[in-house]
Amino acid sequence: MCYSSMFEGCTGLTTIPSNLLPDTTLAGSCYQSMFKGCTGLTTIPNDLLPATTLADGCYSNMFSGCTSLTTIPSDLLPATTLARSCYQYMFYGCTSLTTIPSNLLPATTLANNCYSYMFSGCTRLNGAPSLQATTLVYSCYSGMFKDCTVLDFHL
Numbered sequence: 603m604c605y606s607s608m609f610e611g612c613t614g615l616t617t618i619p620s621n622l623l624p625d626t627t628l629a630g631s632c633y634q635s636m637f638k639g640c641t642g643l644t645t646i647p648n649d650l651l652p653a654t655t656l657a658d659g660c661y662s663n664m665f666s667g668c669t670s671l672t673t674i675p676s677d678l679l680p681a682t683t684l685a686r687s688c689y690q691y692m693f694y695g696c697t698s699l700t701t702i703p704s705n706l707l708p709a710t711t712l713a714n715n716c717y718s719y720m721f722s723g724c725t726r727l728n729g730a731p732s733l734q735a736t737t738l739v740y741s742c743y744s745g746m747f748k749d750c751t752v753l754d755f756h757l
Contacts, residue, residue: 627655656685676703695723722748
């Protein structure tokens, strides 16, 4: 839990420096809740999360409650093999998010609860990303878009 909750609740934080988190191999829960509740945060730098070797819970709740966050970089999450609960609740309650880049989630190998509740409560979200995995595991997409009240799928 090396950086867990490090900036949690920093409501005056509006930007994150580029290349702040250069690690490519993560430990369990290392960035969990790092920016949770940073209500002034509006953007995330493209190169913030370069890790391709994830660990259980590593990014869970990372941006949860960042109510001013308006965009997510398309290459933010490069990992193709996920760990248990790694992105769980990552953008939960980010009520200013309207779109998600279609290629945000390139993972083909999932893990239990990896995407559960990831975008839950994103009430202005009007589109979903492409989901690349063809073999599913326990609760991998559970509640992913729960309470996304304006979400519209164009199948």
